[in-house]
Amino acid sequence: MHMSAPEHHTDAAAEEVTRIHPRSVLGRLPRYAAGKPPVVIEGLQSFKLSSNENPLPPLPAVLQAIGSQTAVNRYPDPMTTTLRTELAAFLGVPPEDIVTGAGSLGALNQILAAFAGQNDYDAPDEVIYPWRSFEAYPICVGLAGAMSVQVPLLPDSTHDLDAMASAITDRTRVILLCTPNNPTGPALAEQEVRGFxxxxxxxxxxxxxxxxxxxxxxEEAVEGLQLYRDYPNVIVLRTFSKAHGLAGLRVGYSISRPALTEHLRVSATPFAVSQIAEHAAVTSLQHIDEVRERVQTIVDERNRVVDGLKQLGWEVPEAEGNFIWLALGENTPEFAALAEQQALSVRPFGVEGIRVSIGEPEANSRFLELCATYTKGPGVS
Incomplete structure (x- = not known):
């Protein structure tokens, strides 16, 4: 069958298109900058250390489970019943207290959609969170229609909980605590969060x-599940992207009391978790000992990198995630470029610092070798 060539837009039609404007908030929001892939350098294996990904693939049983899913012509279970049941048994919580989403970011968007955003009065809702922290926070808050209240971190890269408490107003609807804090690394302590x-x-x-x-x-790190049991206004946010190595399948969830989950189920995106993703997450939970073994290998590598940096005289904040933070300030672009020349992609943040994910042992060793030759590291005199 002969197909005619598509018609080109006339100048008049193009002019009409330019009159379509997005919501004004889009012009005020930062753009999410995903970690870049490494450049190809002849003679060097490239490594991506820019997105906090698990360098290990999913467990063999998980890959097998993914391959067994063929009914992708059918919609998934909107309640992700199998996964919530498995998670409930694993975490020791009622399945009704779990609401799944497309990664923890999807679950966060559901929380903001339910509790902070456009309302029936002029003053916008406010969402308080530390800064710098997860770079998606200001985007999610802005798109929800709420106002960001960013509270600067303390000099040691930890949350300033006293300042966050002082920032509360009658318009505050949601407070975000990130532990360990991405991208700086420290984890909150149980007692300080309870005091907050x-x-x-x-x-x-x-x-x-x-x-x-x-x-x-x-040892004294906060236990989110215990806080959720003790405080009816606490929501715990978790994901299968990092420890389980399922970042590409987008499985996250929140845990909170029924008085909150009843609203989250209304704001939840229908069919956000595919049946492939659900089956993979369930299988990974059923092999949790193997997952934990893999996580420990990453923790061991993290400790090796941190110890190596300290031996070089570098100052590094407490690192409790699968990444480390280098407060390089104005030297951030220079160091990122040097890493690129070594076929390592890292995640620079303007002129604040660089987050480096813990990757394969060879990648971590090459990173340490680069740091040994760099004379402007934080704390190095």
């Missing part, structure tokens, strides 16, 4: 973003 929650009115939702919780080894 004592200052937060119970009508404000407090989200504990624990995307990297499986990598935490700090």
């Amino acid at each position: 929650l004592a200052k937060v009115p119970r009508n404000i939702v407090v989200v504990l973003d624990e995307a990297y919780v499986e990598f935490v080894r700090k």
